[in-house]
Amino acid sequence: PVNAERIAGDIEALAAITEPGHPWTRRAFSPLFLDGRAYIEARMKAAGLETRIDAAGNLIGRRTGRKPWLGTIMLGSHSDTVPDGGRFDGIAGVISALEVARALADQAIELDHDLEIVDFLAEEVSIFGVSCIGSRGMTGQLPEAWLSRVSDGRDLAEGIAEVGGRPGVLAQQKRPDIAGFLELHIEQGPVLEAGREDIGIVTAISGITRIEITVEGRADHAGTTPMDRRADALVAASQLVLDIRNAAAELARTPGHFAATVGEFRIEPNAANVVPSKVVLLIDGRAEIRADMDAFCRWLDGHVEKLATAYGVTIGTPNRVSDNQPTPGDAGLLSTLEAACERAGAKHRRMASGAGHDTAWIAKVAPAAMIFVPCREGRSHSADEWAENDDIALGAAVLFQAVREMDKA
Amino acid sequence: PVNAERIAGDIEALAAITEPGHPWTRRAFSPLFLDGRAYIEARMKAAGLETRIDAAGNLIGRRTGRKPWLGTIMLGSHSDTVPDGGRFDGIAGVISALEVARALADQAIELDHDLEIVDFLAEEVSIFGVSCIGSRGMTGQLPEAWLSRVSDGRDLAEGIAEVGGRPGVLAQQKRPDIAGFLELHIEQGPVLEAGREDIGIVTAISGITRIEITVEGRADHAGTTPMDRRADALVAASQLVLDIRNAAAELARTPGHFAATVGEFRIEPNAANVVPSKVVLLIDGRAEIRADMDAFCRWLDGHVEKLATAYGVTIGTPNRVSDNQPTPGDAGLLSTLEAACERAGAKHRRMASGAGHDTAWIAKVAPAAMIFVPCREGRSHSADEWAENDDIALGAAVLFQAVREMDKA
Ligand SMILES: NC(=O)NCCC(=O)O
C-alpha cells in the first residue's frame, strides 16, 4: 500500500541536509535542523496535511477525520541527529509516518480519527544536555528547571521559541485527545538482522539509569612510589569496569533486556608521571525489567565498598543521577501491530528496546507502542548506520495496516 | 657549617611566589617562574655570586676559584614546579646549593675550583611536553626537533629566548669544564622516612621508558548492543591496566627499583550512551636495572596480543615514545658523599632514584651524583609535599663537606 521510492527519496533528500564533512549531522536547534524541517513541512503540505508547530516546538502535519471526537491517531519520530550519525535514526520514523498519510490520500481512504504526523523536537541529547524535549513538552512532562539550561548563549526556553514553540505554556500541555500513538524506528541493535526478521514489536522500552561513581586514591610520584605503597584510583576503577561488565553480562543472560556500560571515564590528574588520584565514571544501565536494575544497583552499592577496601581507595556511594522506569508497550496496540504484520506479510518478533524513545513519554498519557526495522550490524549513532529501504517500506506498510485497524476500534 | 634559618627563609619566600589557589605552582615559562627566578638571582647576588643566564636558559651564580683551570664544581637543581605541587621538589636543591656558596663566603673559604650554583630551566614536564630542558640544553643534548614544539602560541625556542637563553646556539653547547656536579633533592618516595635515615646516596637514576598503547574497539549504542556482542575498548584497557600493575609489582619484588604506572588514560568518544571505541594510555616505566625494563617490554608486547584476541579488540604494538637507560652515579663522588655524610654526622644509605633528575643529563658529560633528603610520606608532585627544614639543612651540610673534599681532589 505504500510507495518505497517516495520513502527513499525523502530519506535521501534529508541526508543531503547535513554538516559538510560530518555525515549525517543535523543537530537540534541548528540552522541545518530548521532546513531539514522546512523540507519535511513542504512534504507534509504536498501530502495534503495542515502543518503547525506546537507549544513544545514539535512539527505536526494534520489530516482531519470524519469523527474527530474519536480523538487523534498519532504517528511520528524525530528528525534531529547525534553528531556524525543518524541517516535513519528518527528520520525513518518521520518519513514512514508521512508515507502512511500519503498512502491513505493516494487510496482516498478517509479515517474516522484525526491523524497527526509528528517530528518531535530534539529527541537526542542536544546542546542543552537533555533528550526528548518535544515528547516531554507536548505532554506536560518537561521539567521546568530544564528551560533555563544554557548553551551557546541562550537557554532552552529561547531555543524552543526559536523553532516556533511557546515555552511559557509548556506546563499546561496535555494531549488527552491521543487515541493511540505509534513510532517506527531502526532497531539500533543487531537482533532482527541476526534473526532475519522484518519487524520487532517493542514490548517495552527499557528504563535508563545513569550512575556516577567517584574513585579517589592518592596522587603520588610514579617514579618513586613503590608499587606496594600506592592508592591508584585508575587501578581500582579498572577493576570496577571489569566487574560492572561481568555483572551486566550475567543479568543479560536472564530473561529481559539488560545492559550496563561505562561510557564516560576520566582520570585525574592524567599526567604521565603521577599515580592517578581520581577517576569519575558514568554507568549507563538499561533494564527491561525493573527488578534487574534494582538487583544491579544493590550489587553495585555493596561491591564498591569491597573494592575500596581491597584497593585502599575511597569510592563514594554510587550516585543515581537519573533513573527512569521501563515503559511497557500498550497491550492492545501490540496485538494490533502483530495483526498488521501478518497482513503486511512481515516476519515479526516481540523484543524490548534498549534505547530510549519519544514513545516512552507519549506512553505516559496515551496508548503507545513502537516497531523496529532492522539496521546493518546494529550500528547506530555513527556514520556507518544503515537500513535497507525495503525494510523501512515494509515497516511503513505495517504502520499503514495498524492505523486502519486502530481507526476501526 | 650552614645556616638552617637562611634556608628556611628562602624556601618560604619562594613558596609565596605561587599561583593563588594552587599552592605551590610556579610553572616554567610563566611570569611567576620569572618572579621566582628574580628572587633567586637577587639572593645569588647577595651571596656575592656573579649571575648570568646561559644559552639553555639556566640561571647560574658563579664564584671564581683560585685555580680556575681546575674546572668548575657545579651544584644545582630546578625552581620550576609541576601544577599544584612542588614546595620542595627542586627548590630544596637550588637553595641548598646557594647555601653552600653562602657558607663558604661566611667562613671566608676560597676554593681552587670555580663554583657554580645552577637553577636549571624546566626540569619538570612543561607546557612544551618535555622535561630537563636546561640540563639537556647546557650539555648539547636537547633534541633540535624539540625547539619547534608549540604551546600557547609560541615554540620552545621562543620560550627559551623569553627567559634569556639563546636557542640558536644550543647544538654547540658543551661543558667540558665541569669537574664534578652534585644535586640535592627530596627523595619523593617513602624509603628514607621509613628507615629513619637522613641521606640517600643515589647509586643510580632509574631509566624512564614511556610506552603508548592504543586499544581500538567499536563504538556501539550502549542501550541496544547486547553485552556479548561488544568490542568495548574500555573493558579491554581496564584489564590491561590491572595486568600492567601486577607485572610491575612482580618485577618490583626482584632486586633493583622497578615501577610501572598508567598515568595518562583517555577514552573516546567518552559519551554516556556509546560503548567506548578507543582508549589511548601511556605507561611510565622506571628501572634501575635495564634488564628489568627489557623483560617488562617483552612481556607487554606478547601480552597485548593475547588481550586483543580475548577481548575482540585491536591493540597496536606498544610504542616506546621515549626510552632512557639507567644512569649510575659517579663512583668517586659516591665515596666522597659517603665521607661527607660521616663528617656531617648524617645517617646515610645507598639507594636508587626512581625519579628522573637533571643530574642524569649532566652525568653524560661529567662526574655527577646526587643525594636525597627525606620527605613526608613520600608525597611529591602534590600540594601535600613536605620536607623538614632540619633535614634539608643537614643535606646542605653534606654538600658543603663534599664540595670541600672535591676541591682538594
Ligand atoms: N534511540 C536513541 O538512540 N535514543 C537516545 C537515548 C538513548 O537510548 O541513549
Ligand SMILES: NC(=O)NCCC(=O)O
Ligand atoms: N624528580 C622529578 O620529579 N622529575 C620529574 C621527572 C620524573 O621522574 O617523572
